[in-house]
Amino acid sequence: MSDPHRDLGEFLRRARASRDPERAGLLPDGRIRRVPGLRREEVALLAGVSTDYYTRLEQGRHIVPSTQVIEVLTTALDLDDAGETYLRTLISVVGSFATRPRPVVQRVRPALHRLLNSFAGQAALILGRRTDILASNPLARALFADFDALPAKHRNYARWMLLDEHAHDLFRDWEEQARNAVEALRLDSAATPNDPGTQQLIGELSLSSPEFRQWWSGHRVHQRTHGTKRLNHPVVGTLDVQFETLTFPGDDHQVLYLYSTEPGTASHEALTLLANWTTPHTLDQT
Incomplete structure (x- = not known):
């Protein structure tokens, strides 16, 4: 089971190590820096809190920062939107961390299935908690993989990216896309640190993927609402597809x-060809 206090401390340490002292506006003080980034007392100074308080946060002590402290830490550590969201989520969970939740079955409403299938010329997926693939339309299955044919416990985007050889071959920038998937999972997992399904997934990926172990230990988070996937498709060849996300x-x-x-x-042209290939055709009987 994940410990949100420990996760919070690790995230703060990673964020502090990546902060450039000069960009933070700190003047050289003549001391040799033996570790990258900022010292604890420098973060405390920038945030306007005591060094002892900040140290206890990094040590994973059972304290819950106030909203004001979250805001000053976000500024002191120069967190981006995903980093701030992750910090706020961790602290929220720290404040309410208690019992192991009952597993929640994720379901997509029938109307949303119909909506997905209405996108004849666009591939469409619905992802749920821990990047589970909850639904996909025919073009998405032709473009990426036939997720419906996978065992239910394997229908997870991060798992597919890291453990499926087809995904390795499909993405021309696989390393970047797979790392993004790991960082998105890290962000999502903060909200449910003791969720059994999330912990099982993290355990499986830790055992099976050296890349996952490396990127997960980096404690970076990622939240991309749009972008480009660069593919080398086995049927229609090279193509770039742009994606947008909607909640x-x-x-x-x-x-x-x-x-x-x-x-x-x-x-x-390639995506249109693939769409035509996946669209059922009826023969003219006249």
């Missing part, structure tokens, strides 16, 4: 990913 009001644990291509490009 559903009232259920922010489910995220819709839409993949499209720029009209007039070779990538658009």
Whole structure:
């Protein structure tokens, strides 16, 4: 079971180590820096808290920072939006960490399945907690993988990226995409540190993937709402697809990913060909 106090301390240490003293506005004091980034007392100074208080945070002591402290730490450590979200989530969990939750079955409403299938020219996925792949339309299964054919416990985006050889071959920038998936899982897992499914997934990936062990220990977080996937597809060849994400009001644990291509490009022609290939055709009987 994950300990949110320990996770919070580790994240603060990593963030402090990546902070450049000069960019933080600190003047040289003549002392030799034996570790990268800022010293604890420097973070405390920038945040306006005592060194002892900040040290206890990094040591994983059972204290819950106030909203004001979260804000000054975010500024002192120069956290991006994903980093701030992760920090706030960890601290929120620290304040309420108690019992092991009952497993929650993730389901996609029938209307959302129909919505996915209405995107004839766009690949579409719905991801849930811990990057579980909850639903996909035919074009997404043709573009990436037939997720419906996988065993239920294997329908997870991070797991697929790291352990499936097809994913290694499909993405021209596999290392970047796989690292992003690990960092997205790290961000998501902060909200449910004692979730059995999340812990089982992390354990499996830790045993099976050296890349996962390396990136997970880096404690970096990632939240990308749009971007590009660079693929080398076995049927239609090289193409670049752009993605956008949408969350559903009232259920922010489910995220819709839409993949499209720029009209007039070779990538658009390739995706159109793949879409035509996946669309069922009926014979004219007249």
